[in-house]
Amino acid sequence: MGNELRVGVAGLGTVGAETVRLLQASASMLERKCGRSLVVTAVSARDRHRDRGLDLDRIAWCDDARDLGGRDDVDVVVELIGGADGVARDTVEGALRRGKPVVTANKALIAHNGTVLARMAESAGIPLCFEAAVAGGVPVIKAMREALAANEISRVYGILNGTCNYILSVMRDTGRAFDDVLAEAQQLGYAEADPAFDIDGTDTAHKLAILAAIAFGTTVSFESIHVEGIRHVSPLDLEFAEELGYRIKLLGIAERQGERVQQRVRPCMVPVSAQIAQVGDVFNAVAMDSTPVGASLLYGRGAGAGPTASAVIGDLVDIAAGRQVPVFGIAGSLLRDPPVAGIDSLTGSYYLRLMVIDRPGVLADLTAVFRDERVSVEAMIQRGRDPDERVPVVLTTHETGEAAIRRSIARIRTLDSVVEEPRILPIEAI
Amino acid sequence: MGNELRVGVAGLGTVGAETVRLLQASASMLERKCGRSLVVTAVSARDRHRDRGLDLDRIAWCDDARDLGGRDDVDVVVELIGGADGVARDTVEGALRRGKPVVTANKALIAHNGTVLARMAESAGIPLCFEAAVAGGVPVIKAMREALAANEISRVYGILNGTCNYILSVMRDTGRAFDDVLAEAQQLGYAEADPAFDIDGTDTAHKLAILAAIAFGTTVSFESIHVEGIRHVSPLDLEFAEELGYRIKLLGIAERQGERVQQRVRPCMVPVSAQIAQVGDVFNAVAMDSTPVGASLLYGRGAGAGPTASAVIGDLVDIAAGRQVPVFGIAGSLLRDPPVAGIDSLTGSYYLRLMVIDRPGVLADLTAVFRDERVSVEAMIQRGRDPDERVPVVLTTHETGEAAIRRSIARIRTLDSVVEEPRILPIEAI
Numbered sequence: 127m128g129n130e131l132r133v134g135v136a137g138l139g140t141v142g143a144e145t146v147r148l149l150q151a152s153a154s155m156l157e158r159k160c161g162r163s164l165v166v167t168a169v170s171a172r173d174r175h176r177d178r179g180l181d182l183d184r185i186a187w188c189d190d191a192r193d194l195g196g197r198d199d200v201d202v203v204v205e206l207i208g209g210a211d212g213v214a215r216d217t218v219e220g221a222l223r224r225g226k227p228v229v230t231a232n233k234a235l236i237a238h239n240g241t242v243l244a245r246m247a248e249s250a251g252i253p254l255c256f257e258a259a260v261a262g263g264v265p266v267i268k269a270m271r272e273a274l275a276a277n278e279i280s281r282v283y284g285i286l287n288g289t290c291n292y293i294l295s296v297m298r299d300t301g302r303a304f305d306d307v308l309a310e311a312q313q314l315g316y317a318e319a320d321p322a323f324d325i326d327g328t329d330t331a332h333k334l335a336i337l338a339a340i341a342f343g344t345t346v347s348f349e350s351i352h353v354e355g356i357r358h359v360s361p362l363d364l365e366f367a368e369e370l371g372y373r374i375k376l377l378g379i380a381e382r383q384g385e386r387v388q389q390r391v392r393p394c395m396v397p398v399s400a401q402i403a404q405v406g407d408v409f410n411a412v413a414m415d416s417t418p419v420g421a422s423l424l425y426g427r428g429a430g431a432g433p434t435a436s437a438v439i440g441d442l443v444d445i446a447a448g449r450q451v452p453v454f455g456i457a458g459s460l461l462r463d464p465p466v467a468g469i470d471s472l473t474g475s476y477y478l479r480l481m482v483i484d485r486p487g488v489l490a491d492l493t494a495v496f497r498d499e500r501v502s503v504e505a506m507i508q509r510g511r512d513p514d515e516r517v518p519v520v521l522t523t524h525e526t527g528e529a530a531i532r533r534s535i536a537r538i539r540t541l542d543s544v545v546e547e548p549r550i551l552p553i554e555a556i
Numbered sequence: 557m558g559n560e561l562r563v564g565v566a567g568l569g570t571v572g573a574e575t576v577r578l579l580q581a582s583a584s585m586l587e588r589k590c591g592r593s594l595v596v597t598a599v600s601a602r603d604r605h606r607d608r609g610l611d612l613d614r615i616a617w618c619d620d621a622r623d624l625g626g627r628d629d630v631d632v633v634v635e636l637i638g639g640a641d642g643v644a645r646d647t648v649e650g651a652l653r654r655g656k657p658v659v660t661a662n663k664a665l666i667a668h669n670g671t672v673l674a675r676m677a678e679s680a681g682i683p684l685c686f687e688a689a690v691a692g693g694v695p696v697i698k699a700m701r702e703a704l705a706a707n708e709i710s711r712v713y714g715i716l717n718g719t720c721n722y723i724l725s726v727m728r729d730t731g732r733a734f735d736d737v738l739a740e741a742q743q744l745g746y747a748e749a750d751p752a753f754d755i756d757g758t759d760t761a762h763k764l765a766i767l768a769a770i771a772f773g774t775t776v777s778f779e780s781i782h783v784e785g786i787r788h789v790s791p792l793d794l795e796f797a798e799e800l801g802y803r804i805k806l807l808g809i810a811e812r813q814g815e816r817v818q819q820r821v822r823p824c825m826v827p828v829s830a831q832i833a834q835v836g837d838v839f840n841a842v843a844m845d846s847t848p849v850g851a852s853l854l855y856g857r858g859a860g861a862g863p864t865a866s867a868v869i870g871d872l873v874d875i876a877a878g879r880q881v882p883v884f885g886i887a888g889s890l891l892r893d894p895p896v897a898g899i900d901s902l903t904g905s906y907y908l909r910l911m912v913i914d915r916p917g918v919l920a921d922l923t924a925v926f927r928d929e930r931v932s933v934e935a936m937i938q939r940g941r942d943p944d945e946r947v948p949v950v951l952t953t954h955e956t957g958e959a960a961i962r963r964s965i966a967r968i969r970t971l972d973s974v975v976e977e978p979r980i981l982p983i984e985a986i
Contacts, residue, residue, distance in 0.1 A: 148706055148848065158773070158886040159705045257703065263849040265695075265703030272879075273687065273695030275589045276578055276869035343588070401855055404834050418578065418862025419693040425831055425853040432848025439706035449702075449879040456588040 129162045131446040132199055136191035136217050137206035138171035141231060141258075143178040144431035145204060145438050150181065156439070160446040164439070167199045195221030202445055204438055205230040210238040222246045222254065229441040231258035231434050237332035240339065240346040241461060244453035253450045255441035260333040261286060261410040263426035263433030265440070270340045270414070271455040277416035279341040283379040283556070286333040288408035288429045289317045289324040290356050290376040294393075295406045298364045298373070304357060316408060326355035327376065327391040334378030337412065338389050339454045342382060344464035346454075347389070351378075352469040354392035358549060363479055366507065366520050367395055367551075370477070373403040377554065388467035395477050395553040401425075402556060413556070472528040475504065475553040477520065480538065481546035484517045488543045492519070495541075499534045501526045516545055522553065559592045561876040562629055566621035566647050567636035568601035571661060571688075573608040574861035575634060575868050580611065586869070590876040594869070597629045625651030632875055634868055635660040640668040652676045652684065659871040661688035661864050667762035670769065670776040671891060674883035683880045685871035690763040691716060691840040693856035693863030695870070700770045700844070701885040707846035709771040711811040713986070716763040718838035718859045719747045719754040720786050720806040724823075725836045728794045728803070734787060746838060756785035757806065757821040764808030767842065768819050769884045772812060774894035776884075777819070781808075782899040784822035788979060793909055796937065796950050797825055797981075800907070803833040807984065818897035825907050825983040831855075832986065843986070902958040905934065905983040907950065910968065911976035914947045918973045922949070925971075929964045931956045946975055952983065 133149065135142055146166050149156070157163045170188035188194055191213055194203050203221035205228060207214040214235055221228050222243065230236070236243070236256050247254035257267045261284070270279065285291050289311060296307045308325065311317035323329050335348040356376050367374050372395035380389045396403045401423050405411040410428030415421055427433040444450075454461055482488045489508075496503055502524040510517060523531070535548050563579065565572055576596050579586070587593045599612065600621035618624055621643055624633050633651035635658060637644040644665055651658050652673065660666070666673070666686050677684035687697045691714070700709065715721050719741060726737045738755065741747035753759050765778040786806050797804050802825035810819045826833045831853050835841040840858030845851055857863040874880075884891055912918045919938075926933055932954040940947060953961070965978050 144848070152706055152708075155708070156706065158890055159882070161882075161887070263852055265699050268698060268703050269695050269854075272874060273698050273870045274866065275873040276582055276586065276866045278582075278585070399834075401831070401834055404829075404831055418574070419866045420857050420863065422693055422856030423854075425855070427850050427852070433850065436704065436706045436849045440703045443705040444702060447881070449881070451877070451879070452589070452591075457591070460588055 130165045131162060131442065132165055132167040132201045133204060133442060134168040134194035134197060134200035134202070135166055135204045135206065136170045136194055137208070138169055138178055139206065140431040141434045142171065142206040143180055144435040145206065146180050148435050148439060156443060160443045162446055164442055164446055168194055168197055170194055191217040192220050195224045195226050200226065202227045202229065202442065204442070205232055206438070208232055208234065210234040215239060218243060219246065222250055222252065225250050225252060227253045227255070227445050229255045229438055229445070231256070231262070231438060233259040233329070233332040233336065237335040237346060237348040240336060240454070241458070245458040247453055248458045253445055254453050255444065256336070257441050258434045258437035260336050261412055261426070261428040262430070262437040264410055264412055264424045264428060265437070266337065266412040266424050267340060269424060270337070271451050274414070274416055274419060277419050279414055279416040281379065281381040281415040282337045282341045282412065283377050284412035285375055285402060285405050285410050286330045286378050286412070286428065287324055287376060288410060288427070289321070290330070291405065291410070292316050292408045293325070294356060294359065294374055294376065297359070297361055298368070301361050301365070303361055304359060325357060327353040330376060330378045330391045334380055334389055334391060338380035338387060339461070341380060341414070342387055342464060343454070343456050343461060344387060345461045347387070347464050347466065350389060350466040352390040352392070356393050359393050360549070362518055363549060363551065366477070366479065369507070370522065371398050372396060372553065373398055374551065375402065375405070379554070383467045383471060385465055386467040387464040388471060390469060393551055395551050396556055400556050470529040470532070473525055474528070474555060475525055476523045476531050477551040477553055478535070479549045480519045480544055481516050482519050483543045483545060484512050484515055485543065491541050491543065492538065495534050495537045499530045501530050501534055560595045561592060561872065562595055562597040562631045563634060563872060564598040564624035564627060564630035564632070565596055565634045565636065566600045566624055567638070568599055568608055569636065570861040571864045572601065572636040573610055574865040575636065576610055578865050578869060586873060590873045592876055594872055594876055598624055598627055600624055621647045622650050625654045625656050630656065632657045632659065632872065634872070635662055636868070638662055638664065640664040645669060648673060649676065652680055652682065655680050655682060657683045657875050659685045659868055659875070661686070661692070661868060663689040663759070663762040663766065667765040667776060667778040670766060670884070671888070675888040677883055678888045683875055684883050685874065686766070687871050688864045688867035690766050691842055691856070691858040692860070692867040694840055694842055694854045694858060696767065696842040696854050697770060699854060700767070701881050704844070704846055704849060707849050709844055709846040711809070711845040712767045712771045712842065713807050713809040714842035715805055715832060715835050715840050716760045716808050716842070716858065717754055717806060718840060718857070719751070720760070721835065721840070722746050722838045723755070724786060724789065724804055724806065727789070727791055728798070731791050731795070733791060734789060755787060757783040760806060760808045760821045764810055764819055764821060768810035768817060769891070771810060771844070772817055772894060773884070773886050773891060774817060775891045777817070777894050777896065780819060780896040782820040782822070786823050789823050790979070792948055793979060793981065796907070796909065799937070800952065801828050802826060802983065803828055804981065805832065805835070809984070813897045813901060815895055816897035817894035818901060820899060823981055825981050826986055830986050900959040900962070903955055904958070904985060905955055906953045906961050907981040907983055908965070909979040910949045910974055911946050912949050913973045913975060914942050914945055915973065921971050921973065922968060925964050925967045929960045931960050931964055
């Protein structure tokens, strides 16, 4: 008994149940790897009587997860309840206050309260681990905090939401519309009944905020992220992307601009030859630009019971073996609030799609706007002709400022011949 | 002074010099990350007077690297000399014997002597680290040993040699011949004056042996690897690959077959849609199939001074922070000698290219062989016609045994109409 690491698991949803199952099924392998056994001694969930296919004999049951941290038979608390506040936060804070290490898969909690929790953990001298919170099967937090410790990271970006990547991949492969593919994804269990959290980019932003803090040694700054989701991506845009040599991906991107940090989540065009363009289905990938390593990328399943439980247990193995890393890579007291660069600070190339009435003078109106805003057009596609009907016009720009593009769009929106909200997608240089 | 980690560096080639430079240039960042400073206190190299652009004032010079481990002002020895035996091995063993942790980038050393060295390190209770030995900028050893600790790994494979990947990438892009591209790679410094070690697959095999030991919890078994290099890959094969929807990559592959382990290095066809097919230029990638994570891949620069020094320092940061992992993921005493599965145990699809004299009856001869060996042909390409001249015939097979393919080739080789050594490339299911 003395040498065991005794684990209390809060939350027995699919991830919690798989974590308990895997800890039990892999007990001897895990003991070989960390030199001591990992034993689930207590669990907590809402419904005690639900059949989860687990052997919970000899495991204590807590009706209230907040009690786990106070138990004498629990050395470490695994929080798999979810949510930025409420029971999840109370459970984590309670455990840290009692000097017990915490492992969590809760991205919302870390994105909103990570800095405070990191300082709590550090003043108690104990680990707070959340590899499972960002792209579960992809060990990006370990890679950034430990393996790349000698590097200055200038940019971290990725496909961080499997639901969005699945929807965009199916839309591209089949030409079907967003709503249609979303409905199917919901039936398949790849999207939630309320999909807003995923498809509007919030989930990606939570993960990005965590990655950025580690990459740049800053406090977690979820609020400063510019967030756009994928609702407005149309089959037409995916078709044009293909024609122009791009794929459309929902990317979270955090980058240094001198002392400032710019963070954004939005659908982007990426060159089809880029490694990240090839990431299909529900897969995740996180890429980094760092010195001296240069470009690198990690790819794998980001969500689901197995990959998430794997990440949770990876953290538990580190704790069992006595391996500890500062929560965001450096001591909490050294984390600075990042000076924020807004979205208008960006420069780059852009894709614009307009729906216009096909009649003489339309292009003259458009090009006059770009001339006034000093936006240089690289290519224009007006496919087909259909006098006096709606046709798409697609433009790509040379390197220009985001602010100039936004001003251009504000003016273009008011043109008589433009009959739909213009769509902009940045073309990311990756 | 008391809290410093004092580093002795053996070998000041490009990697050694960059390691010293980076430790000095990033001193304050590294101190923030591990809570103590990393200080180079002693170095050793052959030529004391060569200008390496380094500030070696206040750093002790050892004419003999083997003396580093015995110095009172050295806490950890970094071995960057290279070679499976000789000074490199003496330096590492000497340090371990004195209870000093070792970091090395020396894949030959670990591939040939890793098991013995691991047991030495473990009986002394100290770390032996070699993240830099396999795909430097790609933290695959950390990922497998730590992050994926909860996983059963069934296969690990990768593009582990940048020189070969560069040559194959340029051959594909330009249609130029192997010798021509190799000569250019030598001029560019991407290939050694004596390229055999890279292009004949030995370097890949060294790295594969290390990955396999960690993946499967076995002793290192370099000798059991089936190794073929890329000398025989022709522009014609690269063209046919493209036509058939494949890329040709030199892969190291290690996989479990029940209790047995199969390891091989050879040029393979991989589907162009596979993530690893997109790895171009000098980049490396390592992919794993594991349960419960599923497919995952890590991508980045494998060699060069910067990525290798980054990996060395990543290991030093772990040591400075007191983080230790069993050398091959589990205690040395638990490592088993892997029962070996030979190359003939494999089944799969194959690509065969024959140069034949274009005359009646050739195909009948070939198909008779396949019928006798029960090899099922999936597709055949005979491009162009040129009676009584040499023409290529390409065949792909359905799933069949490697042994049957080898027997078929042995017979085909003896046919009168076959005028060149037949070429076989496995089509890997990835």
